[in-house]
Amino acid sequence: MLTRLESEPNEEPRIMPELCVNIDHVATVRQARRTYEPDPVQAAIEAEAGGADGITVHLREDRRHIQDADLPRIKEVVRTKLNLEMGATEEMIRIAIGLKPQLAMFVPESRQEVTTEGGLDIAGQESRIREAVARLKGAGIPVSAFIDAQERQIAAAARAGFDFCEIHTGPYAHAFHDHP
Known part of the structure; x- marks a missing residue:
């Protein structure tokens, strides 16, 4: 979820949430079935038709769901914005620069996790992350990060x-x- 400023003329700006739909799990089902469907490209089209403000995909180092070949196909059909989640690795940076999504988000990756379980440790690798950003x-790609709600990570x-x-x-x- 992202936010944007929105207001009518002569009105104070207000922050409006934007819904970016993550289509990774559509690709997870496809990969589990070892076939061509369900197609994450079609999921992106349908999400936007349903009012999504953007499409999010995570190209993982282990390629467990979204595949390299999906990226240009998804980029071609997305009419809102494409948010590419990725590890802060040399390979992913090259892919992002070639793809030119409207947004790149650095996220942590661990092969053992089923889904992202915590934020990126920026404080522990600030120099390397700064260079990647x-x-x-x-x-020309805006960059965001998925982080824990810790003051040191925000700083x-x-x-x-x-x-x-x-x-x-x-x-x-x-x-x-x-704590119910």
Whole structure:
């Protein structure tokens, strides 16, 4: 979810949420079936037809769901914006620069996890991350990060030059189940 400023003439601007639909799990089903369907490209088309403000895909290093061949096909059909989630690796940076999505988001990756379980540790690798952010921004791609709700991570993200961040809300979401 992203936000944008929206207002009528002569009105105070207000922040409106934008819904970016993640189509990774459509590709997960396709990969599990070892076939060509369901097609994440069709999912992107249908999500936008249903009112999505953007499409999110995560090209993982292990290619567990979205595949390299999906990216140009998805980019071709997306009429809103394409958000490419990716690890901050040399390979992914090259792919993003070639693809030119409307947004690139750095996320942590672990081969053992089923889905992203926490935020990117920017503070622990700030110099490397800063360089990666600069390369993407130099290619005209806005860059965001998926981070934990920790002051040190937010400060490190600002120093690294991110345009904005998405906060990992897992601990907040699980608090209800932990403390009913």
